[in-house]
Amino acid sequence: MKVIKKIDEMRRAVSGIKSRGMSIGFVPTMGYLHEGHLSLVRESIRKAGVTVVSIFVNPAQFGPREDFKEYPRDLNRDSEVLEREGVDYLFVPEAGEMYPQGYKTYVEVHDLQDKLCGRSRPGHFRGVCTVVLKLFNIVNPDISFFGQKDAQQAAVIKKMVADLNMNLQIVTVPTVREPDGLAMSSRNTYLNSEERKQATVLYQALNLSQKLWAQGEKDAKIIRQQMTDLIQKQPLANIDYISIADAVTLEELDVVKPPALVSMAVRIGETRLIDNVVVGQRAN
Numbered sequence: 001m002k003v004i005k006k007i008d009e010m011r012r013a014v015s016g017i018k019s020r021g022m023s024i025g026f027v028p029t030m031g032y033l034h035e036g037h038l039s040l041v042r043e044s045i046r047k048a049g050v051t052v053v054s055i056f057v058n059p060a061q062f063g064p065r066e067d068f069k070e071y072p073r074d075l076n077r078d079s080e081v082l083e084r085e086g087v088d089y090l091f092v093p094e095a096g097e098m099y100p101q102g103y104k105t106y107v108e109v110h111d112l113q114d115k116l117c118g119r120s121r122p123g124h125f126r127g128v129c130t131v132v133l134k135l136f137n138i139v140n141p142d143i144s145f146f147g148q149k150d151a152q153q154a155a156v157i158k159k160m161v162a163d164l165n166m167n168l169q170i171v172t173v174p175t176v177r178e179p180d181g182l183a184m185s186s187r188n189t190y191l192n193s194e195e196r197k198q199a200t201v202l203y204q205a206l207n208l209s210q211k212l213w214a215q216g217e218k219d220a221k222i223i224r225q226q227m228t229d230l231i232q233k234q235p236l237a238n239i240d241y242i243s244i245a246d247a248v249t250l251e252e253l254d255v256v257k258p259p260a261l262v263s264m265a266v267r268i269g270e271t272r273l274i275d276n277v278v279v280g281q282r283a284n
């Protein structure tokens, strides 16, 4: 696996790959890799000729009071793991080269960026879209992989790619979970042991929504209320939002019909966790 830090060098590598007629699969990440990331990587290796993974903790997607500084980082471990998986290129750009002094250009996907997580994280998806578009312009992938875990992110990126006529395919990969159902996340390392126990309530609430829907409950308000009641039983849990929305437009639904995205952000102690499921599918 070749580790590349400079944008120019990445571009040269990409030209070489393209001139050999090989397809590029791309997995953008912020590192501190876990099995969730690796399922995207494995999908890319299956589907593309060459796999490029990027690790970049993107300052533009963190709010001023968010965890940019504390975000866990371990580049040595990450590169060992990716090497073992058979990744071809690891791209680790520097913030100073991605956003040099005088940087002025940002990408926004209106409406979609303001819902769900966008409400409590203003500017977050603007930062995500901007960095993803920049990375796409550098890596020039034929296909790029995103986790269902960050469903709004995947929806926003798909919309950006469609609206800007970008010539690549976006694939969403199912959420990878711990044995007790907690969605894997680099931020799970923030949880102490009591918080870690209570964090399983997100998955339990999603399962409850699935069960209620399967039993014939179609009223979004009732389903949301029951999920709220369940989550509030955990003393360390603080609900940011619970949403039942159209999976593509992210418009809230009164009557639940597939494909409906049931999603939530819940603080467990200080740690904000997100999770979701598409109704009518198993909570994977």
Ligand code: AMP
Binding pocket: 028, 029, 030, 031, 035, 036, 037, 039, 040, 145, 146, 147, 148, 149, 150, 173, 174, 175, 176, 177, 183, 184, 185, 186
């Ligand atoms: P991050 O490093 O958190 O920016 O995540 C990089 C990519 O991995 C994003 O497309 C995420 O949606 C995806 N991802 C993160 N956690 C999981 C998970 N538990 N299962 C599947 N994909 C995930």
